[in-house]
Amino acid sequence: MEERDTYKTIIKATEEVLFKEKKSKFYGFAFPIKNEEDAKQYTEELRKRFPTANHVCYSWQLGVQNPSYRANDDGEPNNSAGMPIYGQIQSFKVTNILIAVVRVFGGTKLGVGGLISAYRETAKLVLEQAVIIEKVIEAQLCLKFEYAEMDQVMRFIKKKQLRISSQKLNLDCEIRLAVRKSEMKSVVYDLKTLHKIEVSAMD
Structure with a gap:
């Protein structure tokens, strides 16, 4: 089901x-x-x-x-x-x-x-x-990456039309995303194809 x-x-x-x-x-x-x-x-x-x-x-x-x-x-x-x-x-x-x-x-x-x-x-x-x-039930994803990766991360977020719930943009960046629960697996899978980005699910 x-x-x-x-x-x-x-x-x-x-x-x-x-x-x-x-x-x-x-x-x-x-x-x-x-x-x-x-x-x-x-x-x-x-x-x-x-x-x-x-x-x-x-x-x-x-x-x-x-x-x-x-x-x-x-x-x-x-x-x-x-x-x-x-x-x-x-x-x-x-x-x-x-x-x-x-x-x-x-x-x-x-x-x-x-x-x-x-x-x-x-x-x-x-x-x-x-x-x-x-x-819609959303789950939270946390992305950690270096500032140099910012461009590709932002392009990905825009392409997938994801919602940013919070962000810290320094030399080490952290972005939290609200992702529709049913799309979580595919979003995580696609994010893992981007190099140098650490992805973790939040409770």
């Missing part, structure tokens, strides 16, 4: 979305996250923002190749909130994202089926209004 080197995520936090069902109000939010700590912070902020809320249910996903996720029902019946939200994350094929739905109870019980439907619908509305972008 070919390794994916792109993924979809949201560019910024969404505006609040409101879904109503039998007087219960469901406020939906999506946030871009880099780690589990981000997810905790956002859910805590929502609890402070909605002190009268009965539940702050959420789901998040992180990573591309082997993504990790969590779904939290926050006191709602088992799998009636977090998993329906997670289902929409999967449906829209997004990652590095947290979707939280804040429920303010309206006095009428919805039943498990009603809850599943309401949380799923709120998550869907949030994702429909989110700005979803495709990002």
